[in-house]
Amino acid sequence: MTESIRNADVLIIGGGLSGTMLAVQLLRQPGQRHILVIEPRAELGRGEAYSAVELGHTLNGNAARMSVDPDNADDLTQWLTDYIGAGGWPESDQQHVPISELFPPRGIFGVYAQQRLAEAKAQSASTVEHVRGEVVDLQVDEAATLLTLDNGQQLRGTYAVLATGMFPAARTPQTESSGLNAAAVDPWDVQAMTHIDPQSTVLIIGSGLTMVDAVVSLEQAGHRGPIEIFSRHGLLPHVRRQPPSWEDFLAADHSLRSPRQLLREVRRQCRIAQARGIDWQAPLDTVRAHIGRLWSQADEREKRQFVRHVRPWWESHHHRSPPLSAQLVARLQAEGRLRIQAASFKGVVASDGGVTVRLRRRGEQAVTQVSGAALINSSGIEYDWRRVARPLPQQLLKRGLIRPGPLALGIAADVSGAVVDAEGDVSLRLFAMGPPLRGMWWESTAVTDVALQAKALALKLTKI
Ligand SMILES: Cc1cc2nc3c(=O)[nH]c(=O)nc-3n(C[C@H](O)[C@H](O)[C@H](O)COP(=O)(O)OP(=O)(O)OC[C@H]3O[C@@H](n4cnc5c(N)ncnc54)[C@H](O)[C@@H]3O)c2cc1C
Structure with a gap:
């Protein structure tokens, strides 16, 4: 029926x-x-x-930035205050910062x-x-x-x-299936990380915030072997700090700028800030409120230019890493356990003992093969x-x-x-x-x- x-x-x-x-x-x-x-x-x-x-x-911004109430920027901080007060998230007291600055x-x-x-x-x-x-x-x-x-x-x-x-993203090139999804561990599958040999080499495709989550989970699961990260530009997300406010320089000038002009101006503002001893994140953060307007005003050619030339920079500078996760990545880099390389991904071969990826490193013509015990796909969104x-x-x-x-x-x-x-x-x-x-x-x-x-x-x- x-x-x-x-x-x-x-x-x-x-x-x-x-x-x-x-x-x-x-x-x-x-x-x-x-x-x-x-x-x-x-x-x-x-x-x-x-x-x-x-x-x-964790969230990639602190509580002060992540309210779900557009009419009350303190909504998450207020909720978190009650939640922690009632015994929730006891680990938060290890961070020794005001609740508004916690990354929940x-x-x-x-x-x-x-x-x-x-x-x-x-x-x-x-x-x-x-x-x-x-x-x-x-x-x-x-x-x-x-x-x-x-x-x-x-x-x-x-x-x-x-x-x-x-x-x-399925990461399926037009001509042949790269097989990435079939062979790769889900970056958020915490359980799967515990099954990886702790001393083995783990390969990660993609170097954005999803990669950062995967590294946190590997560490938590007891992994102590090498981590090799490959992404097209080899850029890591910057760490999020709490910059002071900065003049909203785009509000003062509503004339449409090409993406390259915009990038030049943002960089100029960042240099001015740094020369005054102020964090470059301060001017960059003022751009966020304008990005929708700038994008929707841009014509198709300018949008393409932005995606091609500015996107990698924007992703690593704007979509920043929570401080504790960034500290972990930096420590593993300093210990020589984590390496990031610019390379384009060409395919993957899974085998009983692990996985082999085919890559072309930036500046090289030849495709090389790299093997590891496991592969984590953090290459993004379709x-x-x-x-x-x-x-x-x-x-x-x-x-x-x-x-x-x-x-x-x-x-x-x-x-x-x-x-x-x-x-x-x-x-x-x-x-x-x-x-x-x-x-x-x-x-x-x-x-x-x-x-x-x-x-x-x-x-x-x-x-x-
Ligand atoms: C791992 C991760 C971490 C993130 N961290 C942050 C952060 O720290 N700060 C931040 O500002 N943003 C963050 N984001 C961005 C995040 O996407 C948004 O904050 C938010 O989750 C978007 O919500 P959404 O409901 O649009 O999408 P989603 O959370 O993806 O939810 C969409 C839902 O739709 C359902 N769905 C899809 N298709 C169908 C269908 N046909 N029928 C029925 N249901 C369907 C899915 O099951 C899913 O539950 C993060 C995103 C990810 C993936």
């Missing part, structure tokens, strides 16, 4: 931080609505980032998101329900959206929101939905309900997050938020991006 279709006002697809914060903001709006959040995980509010079980997997474990941040949801539910006339499952298809007509789940269940809603987060092998992105593309965003990063949408279809029409029913809007804003992933978008979208959905 077919189950009857369930109805809701808003269907939120994905119950990570984005979907959960949207639910919180919808609950805070006046009126009475029924909201369904469809999420295969057992808990809302976590997604990949905040499901972390390792205490050393991401698992604890997940509890914070969940508590904010529970409180919003308790105070609202609206309701939120978690439906477990993966959405595999979506249809839209003039009056409603219709979702189909992997178990065949169907849900109808006035609006649907794609809060599906990030999809891991933003091009045409390459994401999940049913929903494929169905949305097939039905013409979405089209790729600028540079095929995520999907196209208008400023409110209303999705643009294959014909170029802006949807009245289907919206997106968070990482799927990477191409629209460049930075559309961090806690603060997601928190701001959740509030704006909740206001939009309750006013139309």
Whole structure:
């Protein structure tokens, strides 16, 4: 017997931080609505980032920077004060800094998101329900959206929101499969790290914050052997410090700059700061508030220039490492146990005794082979939905309900997050938020991006 279709006002697809914060903001709006959040995980509010079980997997910003409430920058600090006061996170007292300067474990941040949801539910006339499952298809007509789940269940809603987060990169070159995912250990699989021979060589592809998490887990699991890291540019994330404030030099000048001009100006400001004995992170941090505007104003050529020339620099300077993790990486480097090399990844061969990767080191023509006992894939995210092998992105593309965003990063949408279809029409029913809007804003992933978008979208959905 077919189950009857369930109805809701808003269907939120994905119950990570984005979907959960949207639910919180919808609950805070006046009126009475029924909201369904469809999420295969057992808990809302976590997604990949905040499901972390390792205490050393922390936020990459301190509590003062990671509020989920756009109207209260101290929200996380206040919650954390109560949480620690009630006996939560006893290890925090080893850091000897004020609570606002602590870098909380991401698992604890997940509890914070969940508590904010529970409180919003308790105070609202609206309701939120978690439906477990993966959405595999979506249809839209003039009056409603219709979702189909992997178990065949169907849900109808006035609006649907794609809060599906990030999809891991499959690292499959056009011509042949590199086989990386098949052979590699998941960087966040803490258990898998304990099965690696502690004295063996571990290879890591990718040198961003995911690599940093993997190194923390290896250390925690008792690994004491060499760690060889390979990434295209061989750049490590800088450590996050607490720089003083700096004049918002971009606010004073709204004229559009090319990415190269922008980079030159940022570097100039950093040099001025350093000459005055001020941390270069101070001027750089002022750029963050403008990046969405600068990116959306740039034409395609400038966007490409940015991705090609500025991105590696931006990633390593802006997406900075939490201090304790950075200290560990620096110590292992100093001990000669951890090495980072610029190389492009060409393929992998798994064998019983371990794994061999094929690489071309920067400046070399020849492809070389490097072997280790295990390989960790921390090479990142697939933003091009045409390459994401999940049913929903494929169905949305097939039905013409979405089209790729600028540079095929995520999907196209208008400023409110209303999705643009294959014909170029802006949807009245289907919206997106968070990482799927990477191409629209460049930075559309961090806690603060997601928190701001959740509030704006909740206001939009309750006013139309
Ligand atoms: C390991 C890691 C660490 C991070 N650390 C930080 C940090 O320290 N600071 C910071 O600012 N940002 C950090 N980020 C960025 C982070 O992505 C955001 O903070 C936030 O998690 C984004 O939330 P999201 O809900 O959009 O995405 P996700 O957390 O990816 O959640 C999306 C959810 O959608 C679900 N989903 C996907 N497709 C479907 C479908 N078809 N049907 C139903 N459900 C579906 C998934 O199961 C998933 O739970 C980190 C990201 C990662 C991956």
